[in-house]
Amino acid sequence: MKPANRTFIISGACSGLGLATARALHAAGASIALLDLNHVAGEAIVSELGKDTARFWEVDVSETESITAAIAGAAAWVKETGRAIGGVVAAAGVGSAAKLVDGRTGEPVGIEALDFVLNINLRGTLDLLRQALPHMIKTTPTADGERGVLILVSSSAAFDGQPGQVAYAASKGAIASLTLPLARDLARYGIRAVTIAPSLFESAMTARLPEKARKSLERVMEFPVRPGKPEEFASLAMQAVENQMLNGTVIRIDGAMRMPSKM
Structure with missing residues (x-):
């Protein structure tokens, strides 16, 4: 699919991977519905991209009503512009570092800590998709x-998660x-899904990340020996949008890095 003259809904759109993808799609001629909690950043990015082709909605993806309001707003905007929804990029996510049992006290982790990660990374993604899809299938x-196309964000932790990443790895897996x-x-609607x-x-x-953790991760990097850049993620996301044969697949982008079992 060519992004030009289409609207893309992006969660986690005002920083990191989501923002880089928003900029890449916008540069290719797409309109962007920016969904994020950070309204200050959202307003700044709308000014950067231009109010005619970018709109911001303050959204907490762990709250269904918040997503509902944003999708309704985006759908109304699409009617104004005539630029049909071409895709959703579900980039909102959080990390977590907690083992199920505290090694010092022997007490279980609070269930609220697990819910926090799962509600944003997994439930929030599914909720966003289920609310956007009825509009997409009518285009x-x-x-x-x-x-x-739907672009989802998993993690290398889904395959080689580290100690303390049970909730995060579960959500991304x-x-x-x-x-x-x-x-x-x-498939019956002609809508693809790529992770x-x-x-x-x-x-x-x-x-x-603490400096110790960052250094530990750098030691297991193959090439390049550096963190990935958001623009590199966005480049792959663009390929997922434009290459119709990418469907139903999970693509690792990790420079052959495998997470260590110990820091």
Whole structure:
């Protein structure tokens, strides 16, 4: 699918991977519905991209009503512009570092800590998709029958998660696992599903990593020996949008890095 004259809904759109993807799609002629919690950044990015082709909605993806309001707003905007929804990029996500049992006290982790990660990374992704899809399936398909693409974000932790990443790995592993059945469910509508699984990338989440953890990860990098850049993720996301044969698959983007079992 060509992004030009289409609208893309992006969660986690105002920083890191989501923002880089928003900029790449916008540069290719797409309109961008920016969904994020950070309204200050959202307003700044709308000013950067231009109010005619970018709109911002303050959204907490763990709250269904918040997503509902944003999708309704985006759908109304699409009616104004005539630029049909071409895709959804579900880039909102959070990290977590907690073992199920505290090694010092022997007490279980609070269930709220697990819910926080799962509600944003997994439930929030599914909720965003289920609310956007009814609008996508009503669009007029291209000459070859395509209506759009869903781009999901997993992680290398889905495959080689580290100690303390049980909740995070569970959430990202679920995203990887649902990709094929999602593609199969939506094939009848000409909507594709592609998941990207990055390793250590420059982002607001990884910026909070302790220096010891960062150095430990750098020691297991093959090539290049550096975190990935958001623009490199966005380049792959663009390929997922434009290459129709990418469907029902999970693509690792990690420079051959494999997460270590010990820091």
